[in-house]
Amino acid sequence: MESSANIRKLAVFLDRDGTINEDPGYLYKPDELVMIGGAAKAIKELNAASIKVIIVSNQSGVGRGYFTDADVEAVNEKLMRLLAVEGASIDAIYYCNHHPDTACQCRKPNTGMMEQASLEHGIDITRSYVVGDKGSDVELAKQAGAKSVLVLTGKGGSELKTLKRPADCVAKDLSEAVAWILKDLKAGR
Ligand SMILES: [Mg+2]
Ligand SMILES: [Zn+2]
Numbered sequence: 394m395e396s397s398a399n400i401r402k403l404a405v406f407l408d409r410d411g412t413i414n415e416d417p418g419y420l421y422k423p424d425e426l427v428m429i430g431g432a433a434k435a436i437k438e439l440n441a442a443s444i445k446v447i448i449v450s451n452q453s454g455v456g457r458g459y460f461t462d463a464d465v466e467a468v469n470e471k472l473m474r475l476l477a478v479e480g481a482s483i484d485a486i487y488y489c490n491h492h493p494d495t496a497c498q499c500r501k502p503n504t505g506m507m508e509q510a511s512l513e514h515g516i517d518i519t520r521s522y523v524v525g526d527k528g529s530d531v532e533l534a535k536q537a538g539a540k541s542v543l544v545l546t547g548k549g550g551s552e553l554k555t556l557k558r559p560a561d562c563v564a565k566d567l568s569e570a571v572a573w574i575l576k577d578l579k580a581g582r
Pocket of ligand 1: 408409410412416525527547
């Protein structure tokens with residue numbers, strides 16, 4: 394009989410701003426949401442491979458008083474709609490709305506959002522991947538024991554130069570990141 398640990402699924406944890414959509418800085422207006430080319434198609438490929446896709450996003454603009462949770466949710470809903478048009482879907486969205494000065498456990502690179510997702514969706518974090526455009530995304534993966542992909546969209550180009558620890562993969566964009574993940578899984582590493 395299989396132990397429950399064996400049936401826990403892996404997931405691809407995706408950063409939102411700068412990874413799936415352009416990052417203009419503190420995005421909160423749905424009308425200003427611009428998808429990064431190929432991102433929807435890449436997510437659709439993960440869907441087709443039955444890999445859970447979970448967004449983990451730092452939204453400190455709420456804690457800073459720049460916008461509200463309702464604004465974050467409106468942008469997320471618009472994102473879901475744009476993805477759906479292209480046949481792609483997200484399994485869950487987690488975001489940290491705290492100010493960076495708050496000692497919360499959810500702001501990336503802290504692992505709180507991944508741990509919550511693991512509990513709520515039966516995810517095996519150590520077999521999972523994190524894709525993002527910042528050093529905090531790479532560090533999140535390192536701290537959680539997942540594999541990391543830094544994308545060069547968003548802030549990725551400048552973040553690459555200041556990484557504390559190297560990413561497992563540096564990819565041009567989400568399309569290239571997903572191609573690497575699917576190859577890595579096939580290789581069974
Ligand atoms: Mg980002
Ligand atoms: Zn937080």
